[in-house]
Amino acid sequence: MKKNEAIIKLTDQHVFQNYGRYPIVLVKGKGMHVWDKAGNKYLDFLAGVAVNNLGHCHPKVVTAIRKQAGQLMHVSNWFHIEPQSLLAQKLTQRSFAGKIFFCNSGTEANEGAIKLARRYFYDRGEKARYEIITMQQAFHGRTLGSMAATPQDKIQKGFGPLLPGFKYVPFDDMAAVKQAITSKTCAVMVEPIQGETGVNIPHKRYLKELRALCTRKKILLILDEVQTGFGRTGTLFAYENFGIKPDIMTLAKGLGCGFPIGALAATDKVARSFGPGTHGSTFGGNPLACSAALAAFQVLSQKSFLRQVQKTGQYFLSQLQELSQKCPAVGKVRGMGLILAMDLVEASAPEVARECLQLGFLVNATGPGTLRFIPPLIVTRKDIDKLIRTLERIFKKL
Numbered sequence: 001m002k003k004n005e006a007i008i009k010l011t012d013q014h015v016f017q018n019y020g021r022y023p024i025v026l027v028k029g030k031g032m033h034v035w036d037k038a039g040n041k042y043l044d045f046l047a048g049v050a051v052n053n054l055g056h057c058h059p060k061v062v063t064a065i066r067k068q069a070g071q072l073m074h075v076s077n078w079f080h081i082e083p084q085s086l087l088a089q090k091l092t093q094r095s096f097a098g099k100i101f102f103c104n105s106g107t108e109a110n111e112g113a114i115k116l117a118r119r120y121f122y123d124r125g126e127k128a129r130y131e132i133i134t135m136q137q138a139f140h141g142r143t144l145g146s147m148a149a150t151p152q153d154k155i156q157k158g159f160g161p162l163l164p165g166f167k168y169v170p171f172d173d174m175a176a177v178k179q180a181i182t183s184k185t186c187a188v189m190v191e192p193i194q195g196e197t198g199v200n201i202p203h204k205r206y207l208k209e210l211r212a213l214c215t216r217k218k219i220l221l222i223l224d225e226v227q228t229g230f231g232r233t234g235t236l237f238a239y240e241n242f243g244i245k246p247d248i249m250t251l252a253k254g255l256g257c258g259f260p261i262g263a264l265a266a267t268d269k270v271a272r273s274f275g276p277g278t279h280g281s282t283f284g285g286n287p288l289a290c291s292a293a294l295a296a297f298q299v300l301s302q303k304s305f306l307r308q309v310q311k312t313g314q315y316f317l318s319q320l321q322e323l324s325q326k327c328p329a330v331g332k333v334r335g336m337g338l339i340l341a342m343d344l345v346e347a348s349a350p351e352v353a354r355e356c357l358q359l360g361f362l363v364n365a366t367g368p369g370t371l372r373f374i375p376p377l378i379v380t381r382k383d384i385d386k387l388i389r390t391l392e393r394i395f396k397k398l
């Protein structure tokens with residue numbers, strides 16, 4: 001571990017201390033594995049927080065980046081950008097969206113969604129319709145708008161005054177949303193599955209009813225698919241599992257499969273409200289990011305790939321269920337595709353995650369009592385079996 005320690009010391013001396021980091025330095029990745037500076041190998045069930053959907057250094061993505069880097073990395077959006085247009089074409093062909101706006105991260109996509117919803121009603125003469133309803137335990141990002149949309153004390157504390165215009169209701173509670181809508185409401189913003197706060201999956205009909213309510217009230221439905229997009233739930237976008245279509249959708253993480261890129265997708269009618277000069281991003285949609293995302297999309301969007309994610313996800317869930325029968329330390333388990341979680345009974349999830357790390361597995365605790373599993377979508381049954389055996393060993397020791 002000595003080789004790791006030198007870099008850890010540098011981080012502590014020179015880098016903002018805003019992350020609680022695990023005490024290893026990752027230097028190499030291939031497929032499902034990463035290696036630290038001392039040469040230790042880890043099986044990755046975190047995927048850079050649901051980013052590396054094709055695993056580490058997928059050859060098609062690496063080749064596309066190398067090729068584009070030697071040709072053209074950045075130009076202004078004052079010009080047409082070929083990989084951007086091609087990527088937007090793919091995304092609109094495979095989703096509800098009519099148009100795409102590109103940016104660099106999940107929070108930036110959500111800032112765009114908040115602005116677009118407000119501007120849509122402004123353009124219709126409804127200037128007092130600016131309020132957005134979001135859900136308790138949501139996570140939409142750290143910038144001022146997204147943070148205001150994220151009603152968690154640990155995210156908002158000390159950063160006030162918050163951007164006004166948000167109302168919070170419990171997740172998966174239709175009656176609460178109905179009650180919260182007023183003549184000021186312009187949109188409801190929701191994650192199809194809440195990822196950061198423990199993989200909270202709503203009841204089957206929730207999103208369908210929410211969609212119907214928004215349509216009836218003539219307000220917009222914004223889906224934050226930053227974590228659930230790009231095959232994570234076994235379909236290209238999570239909304240497909242719930243039989244609905246949003247008006248606006250935000251994307252990032254798995255879009256670039258490791259290369260930073262975000263996007264805002266909207267119907268043609270809504271997208272029209274971002275006319276020339278209304279919104280922008282210097283780096284958003286640059287040739288390099290879009291080439292990486294295009295290469296990733298070509299693999300991710302294949303029907304056979306998505307079918308495999310569904311099958312592997314079902315297997316993973318069945319193994320977690322078996323483990324919960326065997327180990328009293330395991331409580332409720334849940335998942336859809338390859339976003340899964342396990343509640344622990346009288347055991348500390350961060351401690352179990354640290355034990356996993358010692359034994360060569362990257363696993364994440366979303367809170368004191370919940371473990372989350374968001375591996376690359378290329379994970380195999382063999383990889384899952386290895387993790388399950390390790391968890392069983394840890395729980396037996398507890």
Ligand SMILES: Cc1ncc(COP(=O)(O)O)c(C=O)c1O
Nearest residue numbers: 105106107139140141226227252
């Ligand atoms: C659902 C959701 N929205 C937004 C974000 C913020 O994305 P970023 O960290 O790229 O700004 C995240 C990040 O975890 C997320 O899970």
